[in-house]
Amino acid sequence: MTTPLKDIPIFSRLDAEERAELEEILEPVSFSAGETIFEEGGPEDYLYVVCSGIVEVHKKVLPGHRHVLATVSAPTVVGEMGLLTEPRAAATVTARTNIEAHGINRDRFLEMLDGDSLAACKVVYEIGRTLSERMAKTDESIAHIIARIERADTSHDLDVFQDTLLNEWSF
């Protein structure tokens, strides 16, 4: 692994001791280009801190269609929603290029959190900051959707409304 932990944003707040504590549960893992990291609806029992490479996120919103949600370059984190909610992937994540990552087992990490590990809490704090920004964007999308629903013309063209949902909602 080439990237030192302290240079990865999600670990930036940890001091040397906390990094050492976390390192005990980190599992180096690599994925080859094209490999599936999470399968939509499948287990999400790991959180991956991606150090190098590009991942792609897809979701089957409509039967027969694979909706590409995002293409994200390292450094990034995948599987964080599974950590904070249910360990079931809401979307498929694949490696677009070769990937180097740190795997964090969900159960072990939750044990650390339940044991009030400050190292683990600091990692979640960084995740929380990202989620907070995502929530802000989502709230604006909702405002647009509501405005459309409440404008009388929506009922005349549900197909257009469906397209809007598909295109404007960032799952």
Place this chain on the structure above:
Amino acid sequence: MTENQLRTVRLFEFLTDEERAEFMEEAEAATFEVGEDIIREGGRPGSLFVLTSGRVEVRKSLPGDRERVLAKIDAGVERTVVGERGLLGKSGASATVRASSRVEAIRIPRETFRRMISEGRPAAFKLSYRIARVLAQRLTRLDEEVAEAIRELDRKGETDLEAFRDRLITDWAI
């Protein structure tokens, strides 16, 4: 004010008595009169408020100069937290919280929270874990609601858009 006031508040219930006491030491009492804004939509990210008495309305402006009441909250029935997202994020509030009666609240200013974070105080990190969970749960649920609505529209069945709208605004995280 005592830390007991926070014991039954969602987000604070997982803290130890000592950690709740830390927050209460940093917190300020705040009072709002009828019509006053506790949180203003689009403003700078601000404080977290635990509403301890009174009633508030949560209002959101919609495209086209319209406004909608998202929720009416009676703090007398349940102690309620607003402004939790502002502690973590850098975006302004996504809705206005307005007092519809005299409101008493416990205020934890964002600057105080940020200072607690930079001091590495576990209480602040533990609170952000709880906030992150609430956000993650709401985001996951919303994604499911929207995906389901898209599928329903695709089946050309009866789609109750008003009910869909109401589900989208449930549990708004301010």
